[in-house]
Amino acid sequence: MNFIKKKGFYVPVSIIIYFVLLFNLPKIIGALTIASTVALGAYLFKKNERFKKKGIISKVLTIIALLVVFLFCGIGGLIYDPVSVERHELATEKLKQEEQLKEVEELKEKQELALKEEADRKKIEEEKLKAEEEVKKIAEEEEKIKAEEDKKKQEEKSKIQAEEHKRQAVEQAKVEAEKRKATATSKQVAEQSSTYVWLSETGEKYHNISNCGKMNPNRASKVTLEKAKSGGYGPCSKCGPPR
Numbered sequence: 001m002n003f004i005k006k007k008g009f010y011v012p013v014s015i016i017i018y019f020v021l022l023f024n025l026p027k028i029i030g031a032l033t034i035a036s037t038v039a040l041g042a043y044l045f046k047k048n049e050r051f052k053k054k055g056i057i058s059k060v061l062t063i064i065a066l067l068v069v070f071l072f073c074g075i076g077g078l079i080y081d082p083v084s085v086e087r088h089e090l091a092t093e094k095l096k097q098e099e100q101l102k103e104v105e106e107l108k109e110k111q112e113l114a115l116k117e118e119a120d121r122k123k124i125e126e127e128k129l130k131a132e133e134e135v136k137k138i139a140e141e142e143e144k145i146k147a148e149e150d151k152k153k154q155e156e157k158s159k160i161q162a163e164e165h166k167r168q169a170v171e172q173a174k175v176e177a178e179k180r181k182a183t184a185t186s187k188q189v190a191e192q193s194s195t196y197v198w199l200s201e202t203g204e205k206y207h208n209i210s211n212c213g214k215m216n217p218n219r220a221s222k223v224t225l226e227k228a229k230s231g232g233y234g235p236c237s238k239c240g241p242p243r
């Protein structure tokens, strides 16, 4: 147990214990340190004869050492406030966390913005597609209407054409009928003008033969059917002349 009494052991151990106490009871240890340094200074300069005999440099160094301990450990211990230090550390930590949170939020915002832009782009594309479809639909409908109108027009046209054809056919039929009638009439006239019948001297009929009934053939006259008819003669019912 001899090593406990050695300077190399108890001086550093005392210093460590002193600083542990100083950090745990800063106010009390600070006040004790102030009192001790002042007392030690007074003792060294007033009472200690050995110290009084030392050189000026040693005295100045001792004063500086006492001042340093007085200021840093004494005054420092009195001022040191673990709560405020803790508060400061907490505030620093909080600030750091807030900064991190802010960064995260900024990242999130960026991502949201990107998502929104993507959505907007998609929406615009969809609207474009919709508009194109509508245009297509309208064009198709217009085409349909046009086709229907064309069909209607075509039908009307064919109807008019059919009516025209009908009218023309009727006209032609009429013309042909008239032509036929004219032909027949002219044929009849020609026939009548080339067909001969017999007229008696007194009768009002025309005959196929010159000696029909009591007719005197020597007095009968041969005339065309046309002339007989225009002269007011009618056909005989006995010999059957042409009519």
Ligand SMILES: [Zn+2]
Pocket (backbone or CB within 6 Å): 206, 207, 208, 209, 212, 213, 236, 237, 238, 239, 240
């Ligand atoms: Zn007759």
